[in-house]
Amino acid sequence: MFEKVIRFFVDNARINYMLFLLIVTVGIYSYIKIPKEIFPSFDLDMVAVTGHYSGTSLDVMDKMAVKPLEEEIDNIDGVKDMTTVINPGSFTIILELENGIDRYNTADKVKDALAIAKRDLPEDMDEPVVKVLEVKRDLLNIVVASETLSLSQLKEKAQKLKEKLSEIKYIAEVEIYGDSDIFYDIQLDTEKIRALGLDKDHLIAALGRLSYIFPIGKIEDPRHGFFYLSTANGKKSAQAWGDTLIKVDQHYLYLKDISRIAKRYEDSQTLFAMDNKTALNLVVKQDEKGSALELAKQIQGLLKHFEKENPKLTTFIHNDRSEKIKDRLNIVVSNILLGILVISLLVAWLINSRMAFIIALGIPTSFLIGAFYLYLFGYSINMISLVGVLIALGIIVDDAIVVSENIQQYIEKGYAAGEAAILGAKEMAEPVTIASLTTLFAFIPALMISGQMGEVIKLIPIAVSALVIASLIEAFLFLPIHAAHTLSPGQKVRSWEPANRLYSLIIHHIMRHRKSFLLTFVIIVPLLTILSFKVSKFQMFPRFDSSTIHIALKADVNTSVEAMNAILLEMQKTIYAHKKEFYIKHIGSVAGWRRDSASNSETYPYVGDITLELEKLEAQNIVDRFITPYLSFYYDKTGRIRKEKSNVISKKLDHFLKEQHFKERFKLRDLSIVQQKVGPIKSDIKIGLISDDDQAVIASINLLKKQLKATPGIITVTDNIQFGIDEIKLHVNPYGESLGIDEATIG
Numbered sequence: 001m002f003e004k005v006i007r008f009f010v011d012n013a014r015i016n017y018m019l020f021l022l023i024v025t026v027g028i029y030s031y032i033k034i035p036k037e038i039f040p041s042f043d044l045d046m047v048a049v050t051g052h053y054s055g056t057s058l059d060v061m062d063k064m065a066v067k068p069l070e071e072e073i074d075n076i077d078g079v080k081d082m083t084t085v086i087n088p089g090s091f092t093i094i095l096e097l098e099n100g101i102d103r104y105n106t107a108d109k110v111k112d113a114l115a116i117a118k119r120d121l122p123e124d125m126d127e128p129v130v131k132v133l134e135v136k137r138d139l140l141n142i143v144v145a146s147e148t149l150s151l152s153q154l155k156e157k158a159q160k161l162k163e164k165l166s167e168i169k170y171i172a173e174v175e176i177y178g179d180s181d182i183f184y185d186i187q188l189d190t191e192k193i194r195a196l197g198l199d200k201d202h203l204i205a206a207l208g209r210l211s212y213i214f215p216i217g218k219i220e221d222p223r224h225g226f227f228y229l230s231t232a233n234g235k236k237s238a239q240a241w242g243d244t245l246i247k248v249d250q251h252y253l254y255l256k257d258i259s260r261i262a263k264r265y266e267d268s269q270t271l272f273a274m275d276n277k278t279a280l281n282l283v284v285k286q287d288e289k290g291s292a293l294e295l296a297k298q299i300q301g302l303l304k305h306f307e308k309e310n311p312k313l314t315t316f317i318h319n320d321r322s323e324k325i326k327d328r329l330n331i332v333v334s335n336i337l338l339g340i341l342v343i344s345l346l347v348a349w350l351i352n353s354r355m356a357f358i359i360a361l362g363i364p365t366s367f368l369i370g371a372f373y374l375y376l377f378g379y380s381i382n383m384i385s386l387v388g389v390l391i392a393l394g395i396i397v398d399d400a401i402v403v404s405e406n407i408q409q410y411i412e413k414g415y416a417a418g419e420a421a422i423l424g425a426k427e428m429a430e431p432v433t434i435a436s437l438t439t440l441f442a443f444i445p446a447l448m449i450s451g452q453m454g455e456v457i458k459l460i461p462i463a464v465s466a467l468v469i470a471s472l473i474e475a476f477l478f479l480p481i482h483a484a485h486t487l488s489p490g491q492k493v494r495s496w497e498p499a500n501r502l503y504s505l506i507i508h509h510i511m512r513h514r515k516s517f518l519l520t521f522v523i524i525v526p527l528l529t530i531l532s533f534k535v536s537k538f539q540m541f542p543r544f545d546s547s548t549i550h551i552a553l554k555a556d557v558n559t560s561v562e563a564m565n566a567i568l569l570e571m572q573k574t575i576y577a578h579k580k581e582f583y584i585k586h587i588g589s590v591a592g593w594r595r596d597s598a599s600n601s602e603t604y605p606y607v608g609d610i611t612l613e614l615e616k617l618e619a620q621n622i623v624d625r626f627i628t629p630y631l632s633f634y635y636d637k638t639g640r641i642r643k644e645k646s647n648v649i650s651k652k653l654d655h656f657l658k659e660q661h662f663k664e665r666f667k668l669r670d671l672s673i674v675q676q677k678v679g680p681i682k683s684d685i686k687i688g689l690i691s692d693d694d695q696a697v698i699a700s701i702n703l704l705k706k707q708l709k710a711t712p713g714i715i716t717v718t719d720n721i722q723f724g725i726d727e728i729k730l731h732v733n734p735y736g737e738s739l740g741i742d743e744a745t746i747g
Contacts, residue, residue: 006480020365027369037137048130061086061087079098110130140322143316147312171287184262185262186260188203210241216231272588293322331632358400396474403428410423411489447461545617549674554596555666564592583643594609618641730743
């Protein structure tokens with residue numbers, strides 16, 4: 001049966017070559033379209049419950065809202081862990097599900113539990129929201145600035161740009177740092193109101209009727225058409241509001257006669273600055289289906305068109321993740337292509353040039369078949385899947401060499417090229433297939449790893465399996481016809497006599513001293529293995545050079561976002577003065593948000609983040625300098641002036657921050673350098689403390705942090721304690737009770 005298949009594809013050369021061209025074309029198309037990223041995307045088996053109740057302290061929020069919800073949610077099957085984070089006025093409950101549990105079904109169960117717990121929640125509290133957590137990856141940041149436009153005008157332009165960006169397919173979210181909602185501030189003049197004899201309650205009721213957002217109805221007219229009715233939702237400028245005529249009791253008056261009206265923005269939750277200038281920052285995130293490289297191209301084109309429409313506006317992209325992806329792909333792809341080139345040259349030198357051509361043709365073909373498989377089943381090209389490609393490279397080469405060399409042997413025996421191709425491939429089918437299957441079975445256990453780590457690691461066996469199967473297809477369907485049309489008898493083959501003589505001498509020497517050799521092997525090899533394990537340092541994922549460095553800050557809880565912004569601007573100015581020393585391309589800061597060294601995201605007025613975008617790293621070795629530029633698809637040599645890696649700059653920056661005494665000057669609770677980490681594990685070690693005594697937990701954490709920081713080898717220690725504003729408890733004393741005052745009266 002197998003011989004008939006090989007014979008069919010050898011005898012029908014046109015069909016074979018047409019199928020070959022089709023597979024190559026589909027493979028190239030798949031490679032272009034397949035998403036490319038640094039790290040693979042995977043579904044989060046998590047459900048989140050978020051709630052808000054303005055004005056509540058941590059203690060009140062826990063008693064009134066969180067505990068009733070936790071008691072109901074705790075009865076849901078399939079929940080492995082439940083983590084709750086309580087902030088002043090809000091809370092978040094994260095449910096981590098067991099393997100195989102449907103996220104959306106669990107979310108429905110949580111909604112049912114929420115409906116039951118609702119009777120115990122405060123009546124004026126917003127209903128908590130249940131949602132399934134999805135992966136949203138940072139794509140790039142866009143800075144919007146202007147020398148002439150005011151901040152309010154800049155915010156309007158940023159909103160328009162956000163709307164345009166959101167229309168792009170596969171863009172999951174666009175968030176503006178430094179933005180806030182617009183409102184009209186009406187400050188009433190109480191003296192004028194009193195002089196006119198207006199009733200305040202009636203005045204406020206009249207003001208409330210000036211804007212109406214609900215639908216009114218519709219007109220159904222067969223002759224003129226059907227129309228929905230609604231109001232204009234209020235005036236659109238401060239002057240128009242001032243010129244509004246209102247009726248209060250029996251008085252008619254203009255609103256401007258009794259008030260001052262101004263168009264304003266709500267207090268910003270975050271404030272942003274770039275290169276010591278106030279600006280707005282748009283953080284663009286993509287979903288798991290989008291290709292960062294393609295999306296970045298689309299956004300660059302959109303920004304060019306947007307700047308033409310708004311000449312007073314300046315926009316530029318920073319912290320572009322697509323550039324990082326290109327650099328990572330360049331490194332791995334150039335190494336793969338270098339491996340193919342070296343293998344081809346070695347085969348040409350050791351065997352012959354025609355066989356080297358067949359192997360050089362077969363390896364990319366196997367890669368293209370593998371790319372089609374990954375694209376077909378929704379996988380991406382990333383650092384993990386490319387590791388699998390590198391592992392499979394040697395297997396692919398072995399298959400091609402073994403089959404083609406066996407075909408050459410039949411040609412040397414006098415068989416016709418076509419018949420030699422059939423017999424040579426048929427003879428090697430069984431051993432090559434068995435060898436490939438043993439390789440596949442060796443990687444199967446990696447598919448059994450559970451959790452987020454399993455979702456990541458499984459891409460290695462998947463990539464290896466795809467390429468091993470692709471190698472079998474190429475070796476037994478396409479390689480025989482290539483060999484039949486390329487190989488010929490009498491090809492010069494390098495003599496292996498010197499190598500055979502050396503090998504024979506070594507084997508005879510070992511056999512003469514076999515007892516000594518076996519004793520040495522049994523003792524020395526295990527000892528060296530154990531010693532290697534003890535000396536070697538374990539690292540789950542390698543540390544890559546990063547193009548960004550973050551400085552995370554946390555001040556006293558009573559610090560306002562404006563005060564935090566002033567601290568950030570002062571630090572930013574000092575650091576930016578040394579931009580050549582630290583190879584800074586851009587420096588930006590966000591007041592009101594940060595991500596600490598454990599990758600915990602915090603949004604409070606008293607936290608901040610400074611981002612240093614570094615210049616591109618120059619070539620560090622011979623491969624980067626002379627090979628990567630010519631064997632990679634996306635290499636760009638412009639702007640590569642940085643001579644130091646990001647980890648070296650981070651150490652220098654940490655020393656600089658300590659020299660400037662920023663932590664002491666601004667009385668910061670935390671000031672740490674944060675570098676981007678690869679993989680789902682953001683902290684090397686996590687320690688959890690559980691106690692009913694909150695003060696005991698806080699004291700223990702501070703003691704642990706102090707001792708851990710003094711331990712050699714530990715770089716940063718952080719905690720996720722989130723202090724709220726101090727709460728004042730009001731008690732009604734006997735005198736107040738005698739006056740008829742109770743807690744409800746105070747409330």
